[in-house]
Amino acid sequence: MSDAEATGQPGEAPGLVREVVKSALRVENVDTPKNRVLAVAHTVWLHLHPSKVPRHAVRFSFTWGAGGIAFYLFLITVVTGVALMFVYRPTPEHAWLDMKRLDFDVPFGMVNRNMHRWAAHAMVIVVWVHLLRVFLTGSYKAPRQFNWVVGVGLLTLTMLLSFTGYLLPWDQLSMWAVTVGTNMAAAAPVVGHEGPFAAPGVTAANDARALLLGGPTVGGNALLRFYILHCVALPLALGLGCILHFWRVRRDGGISGPAAPKGGA
Amino acid sequence: MEPLWRILSQPDNIPIALMVPLFAGLLGFWWRTARRNDALLAQGGEAAVRSAMDGAVPEGTPDPRVHTWPYLLRIELIAALVVTVVLLVWSIVIDAPLEQLADAARTPNPSKAPWYFLGLQELLVYFDPWIAGVLLPVLIIFGLSVIPYVDVNPAGSGFHAWRQRRFAVAVFLFGFVGLWLGLILVGTFCRGPGWNWFWPWEAWDRARAVPMATRNWADVFGISSSSGASAFGALTVLGWYGLGLVAWWRLRHRPLVARLGTSRFAVVAFLLLTMLSVPLKMALRLGLSVKYVWTTPWFNV
Numbered sequence: 001m002s003d004a005e006a007t008g009q010p011g012e013a014p015g016l017v018r019e020v021v022k023s024a025l026r027v028e029n030v031d032t033p034k035n036r037v038l039a040v041a042h043t044v045w046l047h048l049h050p051s052k053v054p055r056h057a058v059r060f061s062f063t064w065g066a067g068g069i070a071f072y073l074f075l076i077t078v079v080t081g082v083a084l085m086f087v088y089r090p091t092p093e094h095a096w097l098d099m100k101r102l103d104f105d106v107p108f109g110m111v112n113r114n115m116h117r118w119a120a121h122a123m124v125i126v127v128w129v130h131l132l133r134v135f136l137t138g139s140y141k142a143p144r145q146f147n148w149v150v151g152v153g154l155l156t157l158t159m160l161l162s163f164t165g166y167l168l169p170w171d172q173l174s175m176w177a178v179t180v181g182t183n184m185a186a187a188a189p190v191v192g193h194e195g196p197f198a199a200p201g202v203t204a205a206n207d208a209r210a211l212l213l214g215g216p217t218v219g220g221n222a223l224l225r226f227y228i229l230h231c232v233a234l235p236l237a238l239g240l241g242c243i244l245h246f247w248r249v250r251r252d253g254g255i256s257g258p259a260a261p262k263g264g265a
Numbered sequence: 266m267e268p269l270w271r272i273l274s275q276p277d278n279i280p281i282a283l284m285v286p287l288f289a290g291l292l293g294f295w296w297r298t299a300r301r302n303d304a305l306l307a308q309g310g311e312a313a314v315r316s317a318m319d320g321a322v323p324e325g326t327p328d329p330r331v332h333t334w335p336y337l338l339r340i341e342l343i344a345a346l347v348v349t350v351v352l353l354v355w356s357i358v359i360d361a362p363l364e365q366l367a368d369a370a371r372t373p374n375p376s377k378a379p380w381y382f383l384g385l386q387e388l389l390v391y392f393d394p395w396i397a398g399v400l401l402p403v404l405i406i407f408g409l410s411v412i413p414y415v416d417v418n419p420a421g422s423g424f425h426a427w428r429q430r431r432f433a434v435a436v437f438l439f440g441f442v443g444l445w446l447g448l449i450l451v452g453t454f455c456r457g458p459g460w461n462w463f464w465p466w467e468a469w470d471r472a473r474a475v476p477m478a479t480r481n482w483a484d485v486f487g488i489s490s491s492s493g494a495s496a497f498g499a500l501t502v503l504g505w506y507g508l509g510l511v512a513w514w515r516l517r518h519r520p521l522v523a524r525l526g527t528s529r530f531a532v533v534a535f536l537l538l539t540m541l542s543v544p545l546k547m548a549l550r551l552g553l554s555v556k557y558v559w560t561t562p563w564f565n566v
């Protein structure tokens with residue numbers, strides 16, 4: 001409370017910097033236990049966190065930091081990916097040349113493209129690391145069973161994002177890696193034309209692979225489909241999934257841990 | 266060694282090279298912590314483990330938790346900075362590849378899937394595409410999802426432990442490290458033109474034709490009629506999954522198995538036997554040149 005409010009008199013206004021900081025953070029920039037709690041609880045970005053956490057939960061040795069780093073890498077791919085979208089056009093005439101432009105013409109194009117690709121590769125590995133740590137600490141056990149299932153969904157989306165992105169440079173590496181991958185859909189039972197029990201009327205032109213590629217082979221339609229999945233549908237799904245995942249971490253009682261000694265949290 | 270270097274230095278393969286020491290280190294760390302926790306559990310129960318994990322709590326602290334600000338947020342900030350710096354350096358030093366323009370008329374040999382799918386591609390050597398590319402991926406996702414519901418052992422929740430959950434951990438590590446990561450390494454480092462096996466230090470000989478005569482499981486036993494072979498294959502597969510029933514009969518009085526109940530046990534047995542059938546089929550192929558265990562007019566297994 002300022003002096004002016006206490007006395008009802010219009011006294012001197014608080015310092016300018018102090019007023020700006022307080023209006024932005026909703027908390028006085030004074031280090032007290034109460035303000036530490038409020039700083040977290042009153043900030044939309046931070047209130048994902050509880051305002052207090054068990055000691056073991058902040059240790060790298062327990063979480064390996066993997067869930068958080070996976071999310072951070074996702075954010076990096078979003079930022080660098082949006083930058084790439086300013087240059088890249090998803091058609092067979094343009095796609096590969098746009099990559100060349102990025103590599104040689106566009107200021108910071110190469111390093112931005114590199115960041116996007118390496119962050120995506122790293123994200124795949126880090127999500128695996130996170131999966132391993134959650135398994136090894138038995139953190140999927142009640143009441144966290146369902147959040148593990150949400151996690152498996154996130155893992156699947158991460159791999160699909162990587163896979164759809166692989167096609168976009170439209171070079172030999174992309175085209176053939178995606179050809180190998182999507183051929184599997186043609187071999188699916190019932191819905192693939194090469195699979196066992198292919199339903200009557202299912203051909204290379206209308207089977208599961210054709211749905212994925214917009215035709216029997218990897219061509220312009222496939223590029224457009226993968227582009228939309230990669231830049232719109234899958235990131236949205238992953239973002240929504242993360243919201244659910246983080247919400248459940250809180251609701252399931254925060255980061256798991258062994259039963260605390262009596263009196264603890 | 267030159268081929269090994271060529272594979273390793275492909276920019277897209279660097280993550281795989283990094284993965285080996287990364288997972289080795291993490292597993293080593295896990296093992297040490299798990300053994301420490303096993304010992305602590307025996308002495309003082311979970312409270313002892315918790316104290317060790319919490320570290321020193323200042324004398325007379327009423328609430329053993331810490332404030333998120335600054336104790337967690339500063340760690341997150343530092344982690345984010347470190348990740349950013351590492352990525353920036355990586356991106357400045359190593360360029361993402363851009364090969365020649367996509368050309369549907371020119372198939373590279375070998376055509377490899379992205380590295381994280383190479384384990385599945387490796388399975389194509391041993392299984393038809395509908396199994397390696399559709400059935401097994403679906404079962405992997407399904408199998409991962411059911412883990413929390415079929416692991417009914419409440420012990421070892423929230424800390425690294427081994428002794429209390431040996432079976433679950435062993436099965437998981439076998440699948441994750443042995444099969445998933447192991448086959449990715451094989452697909453990356455040991456497969457060359459024609460998807461033939463080349464040791465990492467061997468030069469890729471494009472002319473090498475490997476005429477590997479294969480036969481079917483029934484041929485091994487001299488069964489030549491196609492219906493006989495079909496029936497024999499069906500029996501083999503049924504027999505394999507029948508092991509689940511035998512296991513149920515033998516183990517049904519064990520407390521943990523009783524706790525599982527029949528439906529959970531059936532799911533576990535099916536997934537476990539399917540997982541084990543993967544290395545088994547690989548062994549049949551490599552040892553006895555068996556291509557199919559079960560042939561039918563509609564599909565082959």
Ligand code: HEM
Nearest residue numbers: 063067068070071131139147148151152154155254255256
């Ligand atoms: C894009 C992928 C993912 C992101 C961004 C993510 C993020 C996170 C974060 C930030 C946490 C908090 C604790 C920590 O960092 O360890 C967490 C916890 C958790 N995650 Fe994930 N995760 C992802 C994928 C997965 C996967 C693949 C699984 C398992 C199949 C999983 C299961 C869990 C569970 C059960 C918890 C609670 C752990 C505990 O209470 O100790 N998550 N996740």
